[in-house]
Every structure is written in structure tokens, then in C-alpha cells.
Amino acid sequence: MSETTHGQQVASADELRQLSAEERMVAGAEADGIHIVHRRDRFPVRGTKAEKRAERGVALAFAISALAGVGFIVAFIAIPYQWHLPGTPQNFRFYTPALGGLLAIMLVFLGVGLVLWAKWLMPEEEVVQDRHDTPTSEEDSLMTEATFTVGLQDTGLPRRGLILKSLLLAGGAMATVPLVALVGAMIKKPGTQLLHTLFTPNKKLFPESGGLVPIVYSDFRKVTPADLAPGGIATVFPGVRAENSDGYNGVTDASSPTLLIRLRPGQQIKSRKGQSTFGWPEVNPEYVAFSKICTHAGCPASLYEQQTGRLLCPCHQSQFQVLEDAKPVFGPASRSLPKLPITVQTGADGRQYFYARSDYKEAIGPGFWERP
Template identity: 45%
Template sequence: MSTRDTRPGSAGGVDTPGPLHGGPDDDYTPEQLAAMRREELDLLGARYDGVEVLHVDPGPEPGSRLEQRAVRQVGWTFFLAGVCAFLFLVVYVGSGWFLPEWQWADEGSAWSAMFTPLLGLFMGLSLTLVGVGLVLYTKKLLPHETAVQDKHDGSHFDRVTTGATLVGGYHNSGLPRRKLITRSLGFMGAAVGVMLIAPLGGLIKNPNTGNPLGRTSWAEGIRLVRIDGSPVRPGDQQPGSLETVFPAVPGGNLESDAATMLIRLRPEQVDEDRPREGQADFGYGDYVAYSKICTHAGCPVSLYEQETSRLLCPCHQSQFDVTQGAKPIFGPATRSLPQLPITVDDEGFFVARSDYIEAVGPTYWNRERI
């Protein structure tokens, strides 16, 4: 039977053939382990773990044409992954800056139609190339070893030798001397990292700039037009009638939050009209205008009973009295329909005096009853 030299600075029995027995932490002090080289620790840990190496393929010869070709393939794959991630950022950040502004529309421009597909294409290509590069690197450049090994018991000895094994794996990977791969990895990591972070929470472009939930396209001087784009003037409607109008802006008749009901009251309704406080001058003569979007769940208010002065939402039967500032008098709605202040311009057509002074629709349905 051979004996092992366990003095500090010795190889700790690594140079002694045959199996090792006993508890590792009892056989080696922390000082002895610290004095050993990484290669010695790696080998010692493997022997104590009962590792049986079945096959070893060291990979391509350093500096050979085979290695150089594999390095170029992996490096260019990682580089292209970074380029695709960068193109994703160009599309995402450039919209409205140096690229056309994209917008939702029934018939949008070619750019608007391609905006989301381009984002998906470049992100998908980038992540796919990351995977391809890792597979190529593993198959063509890393040493391949097949071994059988026992489980670790978590001792100090295991922690030290396992650390040496991990560091040895990094050195065996060849990354320290393959500069093309390390540089392309750095570029790819930075680009892919920014690509994955950019869409989260509007970190680059805040979609809520300008309070979009609290305003519409209505503004001072904007004409009220029908869905066909024709303007409306007093006298076009019969008393007791309702007409849906939109702002005379590009795409105005496609903006659901801007849909407005222009109502001409009957003479007896004018006498009963009790507008909300501070909105006595929002109407024009016997005309009033209210948002068409129900304050309960956002359905279009589309039924008008002129005999009862009630606007009816068909979804959940909320009812609003137009002679009381469109106050809800029945159903689940708890907030009045916002009123649009209107007047006429120099040509005699109806125009808005401003936007709605409160948010339209159910976005703010937790406000107190008005």
C-alpha cells in the first residue's frame, strides 16, 4: 500500500496512483488545499469523486485552420445577433424621430403595417442567432469529455476542488485567447440586453406623454362634421333629433373616443334644461353635445328617447337625462356623460370651443357621482 504526503505544499497524494479513501476534509487542511495549483485541485477532486473518464476529445488544435474557421463562424454569428438586436432598437426608437411615426388605423401606411412585424423579425433573428452561436461554439471549439461522477457532499474540500474545476473549464474553453469571439460576445450581449429592456415600461419613449387618456382630438375651432366629412350648421337638424359627429381632423371619424352626440332640443326641453354647474354656456341655442362613450363600460350610447329626454346605452341599460347635463338616472353608470362646449365659426358651422373638460369613457369610472 502506498502512503500519501499531506504536508503543506505537497501534491496531497495526487501523484500517488490508486484510489483514495477517507474524508477529504480530514485528510487535507485549508492551508494544504490553498497551496495546490488549480490543475492539482481539479485532478484531486475528480479522483475523490470517483470520476471515470470514458472519452476525451480535446477539440481543434490551437492555431489550426480548423480552429480559425470555427472561431470566425462563431464570432460572425454572435456579431450578426448583435446587429439584429441593434436594428430592433432602430425600429423601436426611431419611430417618430428619424423614421415615420406609426399609428393604429384601419388602413395604415406601409410603415405602420410593418412596424410590429419588423420588431418581431429582428428580435427573433437576434435570439435565434444567439442560440446558433452557442451551439456552434460548444460543438466546434469546446473539448468534449464523457465521464461518470458521484454526487458531492458539500464539504469544504468539494467547494475548493469544484471551484478549480469551473475555472479550469473556462481556461479549457479557449475564450481568453479567442479575441474575435470575446469581442463579438460583448457586442452581442450589450445589444441584446438593451433590446430586451427597451420595450419594458416605455423606458425610451413614454407612451403617456401629453395625458392621452384624459384628452381627445377636440380643440378650439375644430369643426363638427358627420362621418362623411360634411360640416354641420344650426338648422340642419329637426328639434328632438340626434346626430353623431366627429372632429374635422385627419382620421377624426375613426377615433372612437372623439365620437360625439349633437342633439337639438325641443322647445319644452329647452325650458326644462338644467345644465351642470359651470357648464351653462356649453350649448349653443337649443343644441347640446355630449360624448357618445358610456361612462360605465365604454359602449356607444346610441338610443335617444326625445319624449323622456333620455339617452340609452344598449349594453347595460344605463340612461342619461339630457336636460340635466346628461346625468345618469338609471342603470350601472355613475358618472354623467362629458359635455363638449360648442359654438359656431364665422361661416356659420358648428365648432368646438375646447376639448372635453373631463375624461371620456370608463377610464375614470371610480370618480364620484356627478
Template identity: 45%
Template sequence: MTTTDPRPGSTGGADEPGQLHGGPDDDYSPEQLAAMDRTELDRLGARLDGVEILHVEPVAPIGSALDKKNTRLVTLWFALAGLLSLAFVVVFLGSGWFLPSWEWRIESGTWQSLYTPLLGATMGGALIAVGVALVLYVKKLLPHETAVQDKHDGSHFDRVTTGATLMGGLDNSGLPRRKLLVGVLGVMSLAFGAMLVSLLGGFIKNPNKGNPLGTTPWAEGVRLLRDDGTPIRPGDQQPGSLATVFPAVEGGDRAYDAAVMLIRLRPEQIESLVPAAGREDFGVGDYVAYSKVCTHAGCPVSLYEQETSRILCPCHQSQFDVTQGARPVFGPATRSLPQLPISVDEEGYFVARGDFPEPIGPSFWNIGRLN
């Protein structure tokens, strides 16, 4: 006589070979599995999937004083992450609009800004706070157990029992009963998401207008200023020297593509000077001006060897011959440094005759040829 026993862990009526014989999916029909509650499915899956509990470390009972203390600690870190995320959004979108720009000029004439450090501090703090909160949640609120399990075969039985196990784990974590933590976690998630999405606001806040990669603040009649804001005229430099100058326009000394090297050549350099074609009148007497942005990777070209007439990039060792139109003679750069056309105004100060005739630095990799 064949007996059937539909209880969890039994053969489910599969004492003899047949339609319900040959494994969990054969032992239990979808209807039988659907009729079981989550606890039965969890136990059944653990038994038949070969789960062996090696160690169980107890945690504080839900509602106890220790559990409440741990919950408040985790909630605090999630709340901190939310506040820092909101602070990032405010700083990122509000700077220069309803918040100050946090910029000031120091004695050397350069500008200092708190904008970027504030963005880094708020986003970095939010990420750290989320990480700390997750670690504390796992260590102090989740049940700890060490178990081993046989490899799953991906059957319908495995899918059903695994889902029950996951939901059982959620219940065991006590998260559904920690209303304050769930609320703070939801608000933090919204703030954290807003922080990430706000980065797209940069396209609205700082839209590319005109031709930003092909133009600079230099224009006809714009004076050349030293880093201390004073204009410069012929005779202010010694032969063989280099001075870094900026355009006399608002924000000109902060534009990444506006820095220019004003070089006064020595007499022997003038004798060997071979200007680039079409740029014979770009200089003034023994003065020439070239962009300070390397055409290889955009690094600042700041070294000048007057004995060899070479301008050097300290980052990747590109070298440019100032007597040959700043043509690259060594290193990875393949394009000459753009030359700024200059002249002298009525008061005797250096001014630009216009913008650079070509884009600055590596903005366009396919323009220009080795001169």
C-alpha cells in the same frame, strides 16, 4: 510512524486526529489547494464531493468538419440577433427623424402604421434568435454528461474546487478557441444591450410637455369632423343617433383622447334632460357631445341605447345616462363622461367652444365626483 502524502485524493497528512483531520478543509490547507493546478482541483473536487458520472455523450472534436459546421450555425444565429437588435434601435430612434413614419390612411379614413409592428418584429426576432443560438450552442458545442453529486457544505474546499470545475467546463466547451464566435457574441451583446437601453430614448424622443394628461387637441373654434374627414352640421343626424367625431387639427383623428360622441337626442329625451351643474349651455339644441373614453379603464365607449338613453362601455359594462350629464348608473365607472362644449360657426358647422373642462378617461383617479 506517521506518513504524509500531499497528492490529490490522499489524506494530506491527516492519518491521525489533529489540526488537519476532519474533512476536506482539514485534509487540505489553503496553501496546498493554492499550489494545485485546475485539473487536479477539478478531479479532487469530483472525487471528494461524491460526483458520479452516469453517462457521457461525445461531441464533435474541436476543429473537425462537424464542429466547424456547428460553430458557423451558432455564430449565424447570434449574428442575426445582433442585426435585429440594431434594426430595432434604428426603427425606434429613427422613425420620424431620418426615416419615414410608415403611416398611411386607408379608405375608411383610419390610419395604419408599420411602426409598432416593426418594433415588435425586430425585438421579437432578436429574442428568438438569441434563444435559438443558446439552445444550439448547448446541444451542439457543449460536452454532454449526466452526473449526480452529494450536497455541498459550502466550505472553502467546495468554493475552490467548484471554481476549478467551472473553468474546466469553459475550457471543455472550446469557446476560448472559437474566436469568430466569441467576436460575434460580443458584438451581439452590445447590440442587444443597445436595443434595451434605446427604450430610454423615448423620454428624449417624446418628452411630456405641458399637460398631456389634462388637455386634448380640442380648442375653441376647432370643427367636429366625421371619420371620413367631412364636417358636420345640425340636421345631418337623425334624432336618437350617435356619430363619432374628431377635431379638425393635424393628427386629431389619431389622438387617443380626442374621440367624441356627438348625440342627437329625441324630443322625449330633451324633456327629461338634466344637464350637469355649470354645463347647461354645453349643448346646441338637441345635440350633446361626450368623450368616447370610459372613465373606468379608458376603454372606448361605443354603444348607445336610445330607448334607455344609456351609453354603454362593452369592456366592463359601465353605463352612463345621457339625459343626466352622462352620469354613471351601472358598472365600475364612478365618474361622468367629460362633456365637450360645442356651438355652431358662421358656416353652420359644429365647432368646439374649448377643451374638455376635466381630464379624459382614468388619467386621474381622484378627481370628480358622481354627479
């Protein structure tokens, strides 16, 4: 016999090695101040029909969890998610509910399986433990090792292959689902689609203007030079609206918001290289247009101080000097707002309307575009 670090008299290390794992576990519990009040095996006789039924029930819960995880991956890939115009197929609306529902089923049934496993298959046990704070002896280590060994045997995993396999499936699904959600959108290369907006000329939609896209307000009214007073500003969009199953809308497209600005008398633009003719008129322009999307973090840069010609982004206080082609002059933004080439054409009603002469010549949005 020897004394543990907790002051309990227990068998020596050599004596403990002669005991079974169950006996060492009980001895270790007592030596550690843990008194087993009640301990009963749910199935003293192994392999009974009742035990098999319980095992299949737990495995079924894990299998449902695994299937829900696979369903999440399939839904993430297969269900349409892109927004479509009202009046066209709206099946994209099932995307988020399907992912959320399948994720919930996966987590719920994984939890149900673990609870049923503990309640149906693992031994029923009640213990009382004393508090103590002392170092660990060799005898304590042996008894602790036995506790883990018996605990593993209590789970039944070494002899319950069905539960082990179904648990591995459920655990694999749970580990895979976050990876799919995180990197799934990165699998398909965007190509050059992120370098274009709906201001790109389209002769099929606008043959009357030679393909030039009209500039409109949010209600699709065309913008005229007379709409803005000197120093005025307006948020405008490409007047594109395709009514089909893959419909797209210039007003709702995230890349579209553009600021049309009318300069005050006497104000002149100091253009960047290659952009001196982007305004209207091309010489000494009175109207200029810039992307409304801040080049720092994508917020709307639309607070305009007409006396100084500065645009302010309210999110992080970046400021852009319109008279220098929206050059950043304050705050975290490091790149000028992209400038839209604009022109004016006379409509059938004899009025003048703004059109985009081409798409933006540089990518809109945050400055990550400049990274190599």
C-alpha cells in the same frame, strides 16, 4: 485520504490543493458520483487555423446579433410609424415588420452563436451522474470550485478576446432593445397636443363657417337636428379630412368619437359650472354632446338608457348621468365625460347642420389627467 459527504473516498483538502484544476475537477466529479465517460478537447493544439476559423464563426454570429439590435434601435427612432390616409405615402406600414424582423434576427443569431460555441469550441464530454442528497464538505467545495474554474477555461473566454467582445456587444444590444421599446415613446414630451382634438376651430379648412368644425357621421355626412328622434343617440366625429402626406382624418382619429344625444320631452340638463350654454339651443338645450371615451380606462361609453338618462360603459360598468352633464354615478370612473360645445348653422341648401363651437374644454379619456 478522507470521505466525502456522499461516501466516496477522496484525497484530503491539502492533497487536493497540490493537484491541478483539471485533476481536481475530475476528482470532484468522481467524488460527487459523476463518472466522466468521455472527454476530448476540440483543439488540443492551441491557436490552429481551424480553431481561429471556428472562433471567427462564433464571433460573426454574435456580431450579427449586435448589429440587428442596433438596427432595431435605429428603426424604432427613424422609421415613420404614424398612420396616414389612403392615397398618401404609406411607409408607416414598414415600422412593425422592421422591428419584428430585426428583433428576430438578434435573438436567432445570439442563439446560433451560443450553439456553435458549444459545438465548435468547448470540449466534447459525456458523463453519468448518481443521485445523492447530503450536505457539502470542505473537500466537496474545493472540487466544485475547480469544476467551475475548468468550466470557465473550457469556454475559452480568458483567451478568446474576439468572442468575448462580440458576446458583450450582442448581450448589450439584447439588454438595450427592451429599454428602448419601453421608454422610447416617453423621450419626446407631448406638450399640449394631448389636450386638443380635431374639433379645434380651423379657419383654413372651414372658412365658410368661420372656422367651426362640422359634426359628421362616419361616412362624412353632416349631422342635422332632424336626424335624431327624441331620446335618440348617435356617434359623431369632426368632419376634418386633410388629403396630404401628413393626412389626418376626424373619423379615424382616436380622440374624436363623440356622442350626440337628443333629450326626451321634459328632460332638463343640470349643467356643471361654466357649461350651461354648451348644448343646443343654448337655453334649455334639447341636444347635448359628450366624449364617447370613458374616463376610467378609455372604453366606449355608448350604451344609453333614455328613460333614466344614463350612459353605461360596458367594460367596467361605469355609469354616467347625462342629465347632470355626464356625471359618474356608478362604477370606477371618477370624472365626468367631457362636454363638447355645439351649435347649428344653416347651410347653402337651407338645412341646419351641427357644428362644434370650440374644442373640448377639458382633456378627454382616462382620469390620469387629474393626477398632479
